[in-house]
Amino acid sequence: MGRFTGEPVSFMNSNITGGFWKQRQDLFRAVTVDALYDRFKETGRFEAMKMNWREGMPYKPHIFWESDVTKWIEGAAYFLQKKRDPELEARVDELVSYMARTQEDNGYLNAYFTVVEPEARFTRRTDHELYCAGHLIEGAIAYAEATGKKAMLEVAVKYADLIDRVFRVEHSAAFDTPGHEEIELALMKLYDYTKEERYRLLAEYFINTRGTSERDETYDFTDQEHMQSHKPVRMQNTAEGHCVRALYLYSGMADLARSTKEEKLGDICRQLFENITERRMYITGGVGSTYRGESFTFDYDLPEYTAYNETCASIALALFCRRMWLMDADSRYADCAERALYNTALSGVSLSGDEFFYENPVSVNPGRNAFNESRPDGLKEHLPILKRVKSFDCSCCPPNLLRMVGSIADYMYSVSGNIIYAHCYMEAETELMLSDGPVRLKQMTAYPYEGDVTIITETEGRYTIAARIPGWCRKYDILVNGCKAEFRLEKGYACVERDWKAGDSLQLKYSMETRLAEANPKVIDACGRAAVMYGPCVLCAEGMDHADRPLKDIRIDRGVQFEKRMEALEGISVPVFYGKAFVRRPFDGLYTEHPAEEEEIPLRLIPYFAWANRGITEMTTWFLVH
Amino acid sequence: MGRFTGEPVSFMNSNITGGFWKQRQDLFRAVTVDALYDRFKETGRFEAMKMNWREGMPYKPHIFWESDVTKWIEGAAYFLQKKRDPELEARVDELVSYMARTQEDNGYLNAYFTVVEPEARFTRRTDHELYCAGHLIEGAIAYAEATGKKAMLEVAVKYADLIDRVFRVEHSAAFDTPGHEEIELALMKLYDYTKEERYRLLAEYFINTRGTSERDETYDFTDQEHMQSHKPVRMQNTAEGHCVRALYLYSGMADLARSTKEEKLGDICRQLFENITERRMYITGGVGSTYRGESFTFDYDLPEYTAYNETCASIALALFCRRMWLMDADSRYADCAERALYNTALSGVSLSGDEFFYENPVSVNPGRNAFNESRPDGLKEHLPILKRVKSFDCSCCPPNLLRMVGSIADYMYSVSGNIIYAHCYMEAETELMLSDGPVRLKQMTAYPYEGDVTIITETEGRYTIAARIPGWCRKYDILVNGCKAEFRLEKGYACVERDWKAGDSLQLKYSMETRLAEANPKVIDACGRAAVMYGPCVLCAEGMDHADRPLKDIRIDRGVQFEKRMEALEGISVPVFYGKAFVRRPFDGLYTEHPAEEEEIPLRLIPYFAWANRGITEMTTWFLVH
């Protein structure tokens, strides 16, 4: 396709009908939607929206609580979009009624800055005011699209108009750009939805002003890099600072570049993608090498045990990838999105759907956590937790997962003229619009556990289906109606252009086998080690499956063969991989000059996202390899 | 020997005449003694002793400054003991005159608690008051022994008597035992020197009361474990808390056990030694797995990059070992002392003698330090520095090194009846006292760079020379006058009992070759890796010698052969080891599923203690091994 010619195909165009994501969506609808509602209710997030709080009362509004609520509404809306539900809508409508009631005449709406610090409105860049506004906008659009109800959208638009006037037109706020980015991509979404130019202009204003304003403060404890305002965005070609902020910003920049077709901004987005994926990303698609500032660090710095890898950051990375493939259909973007979605993002939620990780380390050492817990506060270090929990004080990740799972079909397709790009594979029925008119497709697959994908078209016509050949795939066949198909290979997509008949099948046979991956020699934690991958999934070992032998001592042969068996883990069927490995025979004492003999042990690997569902135990993703 | 029958042979009985330690002593006498004096003078440590400070003036006394000064005096005294020097003595005498002038009539002497917080005397356990008193006592004894001048000793005795009265007799202090141990071993030394029973009783009181007093506070940020007062000492069989405090305490406990011949306390000391050396000690003889509390952590927790390994802690470990071999002549104690002395302790000082490390990590990553330095304060982490510095605010280590080098011959011998134990080998002439009378010995060796040791006796008589067979030695010959000697092997000592004639030679031929050592599989940082050792020295690689190829990716074969060459490093001759190793060919990007080919590179190793003498560079001690 030509650059900047991609058009998204929304999850609204697809119905997930089976397979991996159907199971997840059913679980999230049955469990997660309500679990988060209950959790937010009991922690006072809804009560705070009524803005009745006065000093001395419980439920004092927090600067980012509203974003939790509006993200929950957005996620709920994605499920309502597929199936209306009066009870769930009543819950949303009640929350919307609080917004309508508490919004000021000029459009302002923020509980914290109304009841706690009214004098500080639009004066403190660091305090998530515009971030909350961004999530309000996204939630409002989603709810309007799902239900046709416009009350929340009216609130959001009125607030967006105030922000536009205060920031872009009058410059009457005390700062110029958001401390926590998010509103940029939300405004681009609002522009797409309303076609009102001023929202695009406001997004552009925020993006272009970033890193140029002397009025833009940062936290005392950090620096402008933390919030990507150390330089103008077009001079930023390495990913710095807080990962979630960074990736929301880059997503907004990619939206803007596609909208304005600006080569320079598009190039910067690509450089940032390269820097992240070729220098600063864990093999699990996680980003954030340190909890300090929840941030990127430096090239090749990917410590195992202290990886931060916030769930939100991987979700945001997937959002960024999806925007990148609209600018430039290169399969690396979908490879990266899958890496993030199937590993770190999904690791953020338990198989039961109601417990969550904020951080997603790639190895854990329960001995260190136990010691740390025994320490007095003054000697404690920050360590990732070992068991998912039902809620966090900072609860950004759980509703972000709700949004992601609800709208997962967003990652399936894009179009450009008469080309259909099939990016991430899921079982679904889709109707999408090409230059020549609508096309209906049906996709069947057991992805990511099996590599076969069948796409049946129900629409006759000459068009191209450009099917992504996953980066992990070494051997594949592309068949049309059972016969080897002719195709052009373009940046990782097998482009099959033909006169399709209704009922024609495109079969993608991607040979899915376990593979070993190694990191660059500069990644000091992974030298001498390999990760085991299956399709887009990184596999991991848990201590409880290995008689608590030290997992870091497990060595595999390069030629190791695994047997895959589908097994139930907490009631969910996941692939489990059995192979053989070696560990040194245990010995007492600390050092020996007589190398301990190795003994063979059975190795049992599960997908990384499924770790920590059976209690606290050691876990690792990197194995010694000869 | 029977348990508890060992008697120390002081460094005062030996003159170092050549070899490794002669070079160090000459350097320390020429450079370090004066360098520390100058540094302490310019930082106001001497001025503060005059106790003229008033609010608003510079050189406000610090709670541990006096210990720096008295440790420097002690170290200087060890050199004066070998060669008087009026100029150096004048400097000491002036400092002693401040003490005599400022000591109160009742004996009290502490600058901080006199001029800054006089109302807080003997009320704050955490503030190093008794620790300073301990170092005053040690310095005073050393200076009296070296010069015969008693002024400092009189000050120390007067203060010790006050402490005895206040703590042991009247219990009129607000706490019962020192927050930072040290005075226990100092009091045992004062008892040995004066034969005054009350000092032993006071040491015993402090040791026995520890962990039993409700009046003993700790810091807000930590707990009683930090200062080894979480339980009575006879119930402590794992090494916990601040390493230097712990090892000074254990040394005092060992002194007491030997003095009282108490089996229980002796057993506890041995259990603590076992716990340290078989569970919690770096291969370099360093202890302190975390900077948090400068402390021991938990079994097998030995992280490479964040190892604390304070220089003082390894010196204290050697002090403890020397006491252990007096209780029980087992060669493991001298093995451990050598490990600490030749690696972490000596790593604390530059080859030039005037720059110092406080922390001694076993691997460093300059990229991480550079990134960290670029961070705002709120996002910085604690990392070991990469280049030794001339002074520290907390300057305990440099004068401790001065004491250690000045009195290094303390580690050579002990006696028991008519047995001479030769523990650590150094070139020296010694006169020591057996039951049957004095014996003069001459020892010649290039240890630790060569394994041959020749001991010539100048004294006729029937006695036993029990020569330690180093734990690292796999092959050895013991010759008397050139012929294979008969000997009994007892706990790692080759005991040669015979009628010695003057001029007889005992030759110890310890085959010294590079060896590979591996850590227990539970040491997660060292799995799949080996350290390279030569005699008691751990070897390390520096980045600058390997074209800055990533050191953690260096792999050696188990059968690797090294060629040793003596080379000048900053003017000091050290052994350098050349072998071959393998690294993966560099590649761009982060992950690959096509394993990078290995290429052979020349490996250049130097003794660990000599690292960081040629500028900032990567360093490691653990290599991948197949």
Ligand SMILES: [Zn+2]
């Ligand atoms: Zn989050």
Ligand SMILES: [Zn+2]
């Ligand atoms: Zn120190």
